[in-house]
Amino acid sequence: MPSTSTAPAPAGSTSAVSRPADAPCAVEFASVGRSFPSERGASRTVLRDVSISVKPGEVVAILGTSGCGKSTLLRIAGGLDAASAGRVLIDGSPVTDFDSRTAVGFQEPRLLPWRSVTENVALGLPRGTSKADGAARVARLIDLVGLGDFAGHRPREISGGMAQRASLARALARNPGVLLLDEPFGALDALTRLKMQDLLLDVHAAAPTTVLLVTHDVDEALQLADRIILLGRQDGVDGSTIAQEIVVPGTRPRDRGSAELAELRARLLDGLGIDRHGQARGIESTTAIPHFPY
Amino acid sequence: MSPNDNLTTSEQVRQASAAGLPVAVEPRPEVAARSRAADKAADKAVGRAAAGRRPLTRRTWFVIVGGAILPVIALVVWQLVTTLELVPVSQLPSPAMVWEAAVDLVQRGQLGQFTAISTQRVLIGFSIGAILGLLFGAIVGLSRLGDILLAPSLGAIRAVPSLAWVPLLIIWLKYGEESKITLIAIGAFFPVYTTVSAALRHVDRQLVEAGRAFGLNGARLFTTVQLPAVLPSVVSGLRLALAQAWLFLVAAELLGASMGLGFLLSDSQNNGRLDRIFLAIVLLALLGKLTDSLVGLFERWVNKRWS
Numbered sequence: 107m108p109s110t111s112t113a114p115a116p117a118g119s120t121s122a123v124s125r126p127a128d129a130p131c132a133v134e135f136a137s138v139g140r141s142f143p144s145e146r147g148a149s150r151t152v153l154r155d156v157s158i159s160v161k162p163g164e165v166v167a168i169l170g171t172s173g174c175g176k177s178t179l180l181r182i183a184g185g186l187d188a189a190s191a192g193r194v195l196i197d198g199s200p201v202t203d204f205d206s207r208t209a210v211g212f213q214e215p216r217l218l219p220w221r222s223v224t225e226n227v228a229l230g231l232p233r234g235t236s237k238a239d240g241a242a243r244v245a246r247l248i249d250l251v252g253l254g255d256f257a258g259h260r261p262r263e264i265s266g267g268m269a270q271r272a273s274l275a276r277a278l279a280r281n282p283g284v285l286l287l288d289e290p291f292g293a294l295d296a297l298t299r300l301k302m303q304d305l306l307l308d309v310h311a312a313a314p315t316t317v318l319l320v321t322h323d324v325d326e327a328l329q330l331a332d333r334i335i336l337l338g339r340q341d342g343v344d345g346s347t348i349a350q351e352i353v354v355p356g357t358r359p360r361d362r363g364s365a366e367l368a369e370l371r372a373r374l375l376d377g378l379g380i381d382r383h384g385q386a387r388g389i390e391s392t393t394a395i396p397h398f399p400y
Numbered sequence: 401m402s403p404n405d406n407l408t409t410s411e412q413v414r415q416a417s418a419a420g421l422p423v424a425v426e427p428r429p430e431v432a433a434r435s436r437a438a439d440k441a442a443d444k445a446v447g448r449a450a451a452g453r454r455p456l457t458r459r460t461w462f463v464i465v466g467g468a469i470l471p472v473i474a475l476v477v478w479q480l481v482t483t484l485e486l487v488p489v490s491q492l493p494s495p496a497m498v499w500e501a502a503v504d505l506v507q508r509g510q511l512g513q514f515t516a517i518s519t520q521r522v523l524i525g526f527s528i529g530a531i532l533g534l535l536f537g538a539i540v541g542l543s544r545l546g547d548i549l550l551a552p553s554l555g556a557i558r559a560v561p562s563l564a565w566v567p568l569l570i571i572w573l574k575y576g577e578e579s580k581i582t583l584i585a586i587g588a589f590f591p592v593y594t595t596v597s598a599a600l601r602h603v604d605r606q607l608v609e610a611g612r613a614f615g616l617n618g619a620r621l622f623t624t625v626q627l628p629a630v631l632p633s634v635v636s637g638l639r640l641a642l643a644q645a646w647l648f649l650v651a652a653e654l655l656g657a658s659m660g661l662g663f664l665l666s667d668s669q670n671n672g673r674l675d676r677i678f679l680a681i682v683l684l685a686l687l688g689k690l691t692d693s694l695v696g697l698f699e700r701w702v703n704k705r706w707s
Contacts, residue, residue, distance in 0.1 A: 204612050204613050210610075232615070233615055
């Protein structure tokens with residue numbers, strides 16, 4: 107796939123039209139907070155004072171326990187929800203409602219059941235794409251996610267993993283400056299999830315867009331991200347904020363079993379409130395498991 | 401993937417792990433789906449092969465014959481009752497007399513005319529009512545403000561019995577076509593309005609949000625996401641509306657008309673022509689069933705295409 111990502115986005119560009127094709131956008135969260143009104147006039151704070159600066163083309167994973175507000179943060183970045191404090195800037199200009207510079211991969215495939223895979227992917231094309239260009243782009247994306255043989259199928263005729271891939275292709279069809287993924291592989295079985303992660307790495311290598319990935323899976327974050335933001339609550343204060351920030355070493359694709367990642371995994375799990383069982387009991391981190399052949 | 405897709409794989413795993421062997425299973429969604437498609441094809445083939453042993457209630461001829469059993473029995477009983485003179489023919493004309501009445505009216509050129517004018521009124525009134533029902537259903541179903549402003553009033557109007565409109569419509573619109581078509585339109589409006597507004601309120605929010613996230617709004621969002629999602633409900637609303645249109649047609653024609661099947665009924669009542677009354681009832685039943693079947697075919701196509 108041709109890439110023009112070396113050209114930086116012009117400063118102050120506000121619309122998708124003036125943005126060169128395939129150019130990744132920078133995202134700036136400035137003291138973002140979100141509280142929801144609850145019963146009896148009180149309000150419930152979900153996020154407070156989240157400041158993240160994402161470079162163009164960077165892959166940032168947002169990690170946290172369920173209900174910590176990580177999806178809310180992503181929705182604010184896509185203009186699906188509005189911050190109640192602070193603001194989000196994409197390439198220096200505020201996020202608009204359903205911002206056209208972003209594309210969302212939802213937790214569920216959310217495909218239109220009466221349309222074929224091709225027609226669903228085409229829904230993601232930016233407005234004003236010519237028919238021929240659009241068809242070629244859709245066909246290329248469907249091949250990229252490995253659904254070439256199923257282009258004419260309806261969503262109910264394909265498996266959950268395939269539907270999720272179609273959904274990813276639809277988000278990519280929008281040629282987004284920022285790709286927002288909300289636990290996109292969360293509902294898939296463990297093995298399909300690993301394949302999807304590799305697919306996402308391939309996609310990112312082919313067209314290096316900025317990616318914000320929300321997940322509760324530590325390994326997924328370590329495998330995919332340049333940087334991991336761990337959201338968490340402090341004792342006695344409402345609302346999650348940044349609890350840890352980790353720059354993941356090495357280049358992708360990473361060895362899922364490396365010792366370096368294992369240490370980071372343990373730290374992140376610790377931040378998520380999961381005990382490091384071995385160390386807590388003073389057990390040394392050596393293994394007695396024999397290697398094959400026995 | 402549904403758990404069924406991996407049935408054979410998980411079975412192998414269980415056997416292998418029971419045998420104490422290490423097992424590596426690679427997920428192959430394409431293969432799973434392909435084998436599922438193959439299963440489906442196999443099911444179809446089995447279905448064809450076993451066509452001779454298909455249950456009776458699934459065979460076309462039985463469906464047609466089964467539906468005709470009751471009407472035929474009714475006709476035979478009717479004929480018997482009249483031949484045996486259990487009821488005087490002044491109270492219950494024989495099937496033959498009704499047939500003769502039909503032939504007589506055809507020769508006078510009235511039957512075709514009456515049927516045509518009634519069908520025309522139903523179609524025009526139904527079209528107007530259905531279009532308005534779609535429009536108001538869309539406004540109330542899509543817009544919170546529309547719901548607040550319109551829904552209570554429309555609910556109150558719906559509660560007015562059909563016949564209550566007749567005197568008012570006759571004074572306002574006289575005995576012409578307008579008053580009848582208006583009444584039929586009122587009858588057709590409410591089933592469409594009710595089903596469309598309710599269905600639009602229940603369109604999957606996640607799909608609508610996805611549509612918005614991909615740049616759809618206003619009319620494009622409606623035609624791309626909301627309308628297709630409610631189409632099956634719309635068609636069942638149209639089917640109810642058509643039945644309602646025939647009901648309101650007779651109400652309109654009974655109370656003031658010089659042509660049509662409803663007029664045939666009231667005119668025959670005044671002249672004591674029971675044969676013609678029976679004829680009109682049978683014709684209404686046949687026409688109603690015929691138009692309903694046409695919409696039913698359309699409904700089947702829509703359900704196949706849009707869900």
